[in-house]
Amino acid sequence: MHSNENVHEGDGLMRKLAWLAIAAIAVIGAGTANAQQTPRKGGTLRMTAPYAASFGSLDPHVTPRAQDDIVGKALQRSLYNWDTAANKLSLELAKSVSVSADGLTYTYKLRDDAFFHNGRKMTADDVIFSFTRIMDGSKGYPGARYVRLIKGAVDVEKGTAKEISGLKKVDDYTLEMTITDRVDPGYYFFGGSTAILPKEEVAKGNYASNPVGLGPFKFKEHIPGSRVVMDRFDKFYKTGQPYLDKLEVLIMAEAAARDVAFRNKEIDTSILGPAQYVAYRADPQLSKGILEVAEMFTRSMHINLNSIKPFQDKRVRQAINYAIDSNLIISRLVKDKAYRATSWLPPSSAAFDKTMKPYPYDPEKAKKLLAEAGFPNGFEFEWTTSQNESWGLPIVEAVIPMLARVGIKAKPKLVEVTVLTEILMKGDHQALIGSSLTGPDSLATLRCYYSKTPRTACNYTGFNNAEFDKLLDAAAQEGDMAKRDEILKKANNLLYDEAPVWFFNYNKAVLAFQPWVHGLQPNPTEITHQYPENIWVDATSPAK
Amino acid sequence: MLLVLGRRLANIIPTMLAVVALVFLLFSVLPGSFISGMNEDGRSTIDPAVMERMRKEMGLDDPLIERFAKYVAATATGDLGISFRTREPVTKMLAGRIWPSLKLVFAAMTFAILVGVTLGFLAALKPGSLIDTAAMVGAISGLSLSQFWFGLMLMYLFALKLQWLPSFGYGDGGLRNLILPAIALGVGPMALLARTTRAAVLDVLNADFVRTARSKGMSERRVVEWHVLRNALVLVITIVGLQFGSLMGQAVVVEKLFAWPGVGSLMVDSVFQRDMPTVQGCILMIVLFFLVINTLVDLAYVVIDPRIRYR
Numbered sequence: 001m002h003s004n005e006n007v008h009e010g011d012g013l014m015r016k017l018a019w020l021a022i023a024a025i026a027v028i029g030a031g032t033a034n035a036q037q038t039p040r041k042g043g044t045l046r047m048t049a050p051y052a053a054s055f056g057s058l059d060p061h062v063t064p065r066a067q068d069d070i071v072g073k074a075l076q077r078s079l080y081n082w083d084t085a086a087n088k089l090s091l092e093l094a095k096s097v098s099v100s101a102d103g104l105t106y107t108y109k110l111r112d113d114a115f116f117h118n119g120r121k122m123t124a125d126d127v128i129f130s131f132t133r134i135m136d137g138s139k140g141y142p143g144a145r146y147v148r149l150i151k152g153a154v155d156v157e158k159g160t161a162k163e164i165s166g167l168k169k170v171d172d173y174t175l176e177m178t179i180t181d182r183v184d185p186g187y188y189f190f191g192g193s194t195a196i197l198p199k200e201e202v203a204k205g206n207y208a209s210n211p212v213g214l215g216p217f218k219f220k221e222h223i224p225g226s227r228v229v230m231d232r233f234d235k236f237y238k239t240g241q242p243y244l245d246k247l248e249v250l251i252m253a254e255a256a257a258r259d260v261a262f263r264n265k266e267i268d269t270s271i272l273g274p275a276q277y278v279a280y281r282a283d284p285q286l287s288k289g290i291l292e293v294a295e296m297f298t299r300s301m302h303i304n305l306n307s308i309k310p311f312q313d314k315r316v317r318q319a320i321n322y323a324i325d326s327n328l329i330i331s332r333l334v335k336d337k338a339y340r341a342t343s344w345l346p347p348s349s350a351a352f353d354k355t356m357k358p359y360p361y362d363p364e365k366a367k368k369l370l371a372e373a374g375f376p377n378g379f380e381f382e383w384t385t386s387q388n389e390s391w392g393l394p395i396v397e398a399v400i401p402m403l404a405r406v407g408i409k410a411k412p413k414l415v416e417v418t419v420l421t422e423i424l425m426k427g428d429h430q431a432l433i434g435s436s437l438t439g440p441d442s443l444a445t446l447r448c449y450y451s452k453t454p455r456t457a458c459n460y461t462g463f464n465n466a467e468f469d470k471l472l473d474a475a476a477q478e479g480d481m482a483k484r485d486e487i488l489k490k491a492n493n494l495l496y497d498e499a500p501v502w503f504f505n506y507n508k509a510v511l512a513f514q515p516w517v518h519g520l521q522p523n524p525t526e527i528t529h530q531y532p533e534n535i536w537v538d539a540t541s542p543a544k
Numbered sequence: 545m546l547l548v549l550g551r552r553l554a555n556i557i558p559t560m561l562a563v564v565a566l567v568f569l570l571f572s573v574l575p576g577s578f579i580s581g582m583n584e585d586g587r588s589t590i591d592p593a594v595m596e597r598m599r600k601e602m603g604l605d606d607p608l609i610e611r612f613a614k615y616v617a618a619t620a621t622g623d624l625g626i627s628f629r630t631r632e633p634v635t636k637m638l639a640g641r642i643w644p645s646l647k648l649v650f651a652a653m654t655f656a657i658l659v660g661v662t663l664g665f666l667a668a669l670k671p672g673s674l675i676d677t678a679a680m681v682g683a684i685s686g687l688s689l690s691q692f693w694f695g696l697m698l699m700y701l702f703a704l705k706l707q708w709l710p711s712f713g714y715g716d717g718g719l720r721n722l723i724l725p726a727i728a729l730g731v732g733p734m735a736l737l738a739r740t741t742r743a744a745v746l747d748v749l750n751a752d753f754v755r756t757a758r759s760k761g762m763s764e765r766r767v768v769e770w771h772v773l774r775n776a777l778v779l780v781i782t783i784v785g786l787q788f789g790s791l792m793g794q795a796v797v798v799e800k801l802f803a804w805p806g807v808g809s810l811m812v813d814s815v816f817q818r819d820m821p822t823v824q825g826c827i828l829m830i831v832l833f834f835l836v837i838n839t840l841v842d843l844a845y846v847v848i849d850p851r852i853r854y855r
Binding site: 063137250252254257264 | 632692801
């Protein structure tokens with residue numbers, strides 16, 4: 001749910017503080033601790049893909065889904081990746097990059113040791129081919145929103161040019177990229193939807209059935225609706241990696257079935273829901289293999305400022321935040337599988353202000369604010385929700401009596417999760433509870449509250465605040481990343497005060513793993529997205 | 545016989561057309577589209593301009609009648625369209641799912657027939673006995689069981705506790721992985737068959753021609769083999785046919801629970817993501833299977849009971 005503009009990045013003090021914050025809240029289990037041992041070569045890892053009963057596509061350009069990128073991380077590589085240990089982006093397919101004085105031209109020294117699974121070396125031509133393919137306007141590839149950053153990409157999309165003018169091959173391993181905004185392109189080119197593919201394999205026309213990439217594992221088998229099996233790629237560019245001989249990604253959409261399979265040692269990793277989280281934490285054995293991380297998802301109730309009169313007054317919106325005992329809901333209903341949200345940005349953001357405290361539960365203050373705003377007897381609103389157990393109807397049902405206590409009557413309106421975004425984009429809601437991607441690009445995340453960002457992009461609350469706009473404009477102009485983060489912090493704090501949402505929680509993603517698995521990473525962008533070259537299994541693994 | 549077959553096959557076409565029309569209508573009134581589904585859970589970041597273009601390309605803005613006409617014309621040539629989700633031909637996606645689905649359905653039905661018909665027979669031959677009571681309690685329980693719960697219990701017992709079978713997955717497509725989902729899917733039809741067989745056999749046992757056979761001194765075994773079995777089979781085959789035909793559609797829950805790669809699990813994913821061409825393809829496949837099985841059942845009637853003639 002970002003806009004497609006601007007970013008920030010830096011290695012300043014604030015980023016380090018943010019890193020420390022995330023490190024403190026991420027309980028890195030035995031798997032990571034054991035990663036200090038010498039990794040063992042060989043063995044099989046059986047990961048699970050929990051988000052659907054099938055994969056959308058093994059062609060990474062076609063699909064934007066988290067489920068598909070689980071396999072994508074093994075088969076494919078992009079220009080950048082997310083370095084979980086450092087909590088920042090890092091170069092993946094380039095050894096170094098230099099930036100021009102105006103901050104718009106990036107010159108990449110590409111790796112000269114990256115091989116596709118068909119044995120051919122990657123060159124600058126492959127990057128140009130991949131980005132040009134993504135901009136094919138007749139296909140609507142999801143990665144187009146990122147590649148559009150490159151000068152001339154839009155012309156290819158519109159069909160007025162065949163080549164992206166902002167991409168220039170200097171030599172086989174040197175690529176010059178000119179972008180249209182002063183941003184860090186890393187945020188744009190680290191996901192699977194901008195992976196680098198070999199032209200000759202794509203040209204065969206059956207790429208999704210036989211994907212050939214640059215990743216640490218090569219494709220072996222895909223049984224649609226069941227599993228993807230991959231073998232170690234010996235020519236992977238990271239020396240000595242991957243450790244595993246074989247990687248299986250097993251589709252298991254049912255949590256209860258995953259639980260049985262995990263306890264039966266048929267799978268090595270399993271994502272946990274709230275109920276299982278409680279059971280696993282209580283079990284002396286299972287509790288040893290739990291990896292937790294604050295993912296970059298903020299759960300909130302979007303308040304449509306243009307819907308009903310009370311919502312236009314910030315005191316009313318603050319009153320809602322004071323009236324709800326969020327901590328109680330997180331502990332009782334979400335079973336502590338969430339971190340209390342302070343404001344919009346998650347703790348992993350460099351612009352997160354860790355000195356800030358969440359809205360306390362204070363119904364008396366809520367009543368006072370409502371009276372000051374001219375609604376001493378409260379008001380009524382319609383609350384759109386899905387069935388989701390962590391940010392849907394069960395939460396709404398718990399909140400309704402809390403709001404009623406201060407005179408606010410909420411009427412729930414149940415819809416299917418698939419249509420939530422459509423409702424938000426049309427503005428067909430008074431209030432709507434949902435889960436929003438809030439990282440890793442903090443500026444793009446906050447742009448969802450920029451007045452010029454249309455509702456269809458992500459300004460779902462219809463937020464319009466001149467001071468906030470000014471801060472975001474200043475941040476976009478600021479070349480010093482540490483200073484930019486300081487400005488964004490102010491903007492995030494302003495959002496806290498204006499309360500265009502009920503700040504509910506940040507998702508705590510929980511991955512259970514077997515005792516023989518080592519090297520898992522608490523990836524805050526999506527915990528199931530593991531860079532599998534770092535994972536190894538010890539000799540006690542039962543998988544052959 | 546050929547005439548019967550010809551008539552039955554001719555009936556398939558209007559039925560399929562009606563089903564396609566119904567699916568089109570249902571999906572046109574359902575809120576949401578494939579494009580909005582891509583943004584589910586805030587986990588994707590589709591650009592609004594891209595969404596608009598995709599909507600146009602996928603013809604989602606075209607009038608329903610126009611889309612329907614296009615689809616029917618393409619389906620008539622065997623083209624089920626391109627999946628919104630995977631950008632692959634739906635026929636190719638279905639081709640990968642049909643064999644696992646058929647295996648599961650046939651295995652479930654085999655289990656249901658073997659256990660259900662046997663139990664029903666035994667119960668009817670000794671009404672009021674312990675075996676009758678036990679069989680009917682089992683049948684009623686089987687009919688009331690939720691497939692999901694029963695499947696989980698099977699996993700718990702046979703995989704986790706006894707360690708006899710894998711709890712989930714397709715494995716190499718062999719029997720070990722098939723047993724548990726087949727039992728979970730087959731328990732409902734098994735229970736229905738047990739009850740139906742018992743009722744049918746009891747009915748025939750009380751018929752005049754059975755009394756005549758007994759009175760002329762025929763042994764009880766011959767009465768059952770010659771008269772009861774064959775006559776009771778007509779009703780049993782009707783139930784087998786109906787259950788068999790609908791089993792592919794019923795397999796949705798079991799396939800998802802056991803991560804079995806059949807048509808049902810493909811359909812569920814496609815419904816949630818509003819991947820219309822794939823949903824239509826799956827439903828067509830399920831309906832076609834139902835119609836084919838029912839046609840075969842109609843033919844089986846003629847073989848079993850020569851008195852049955854279709855005009």
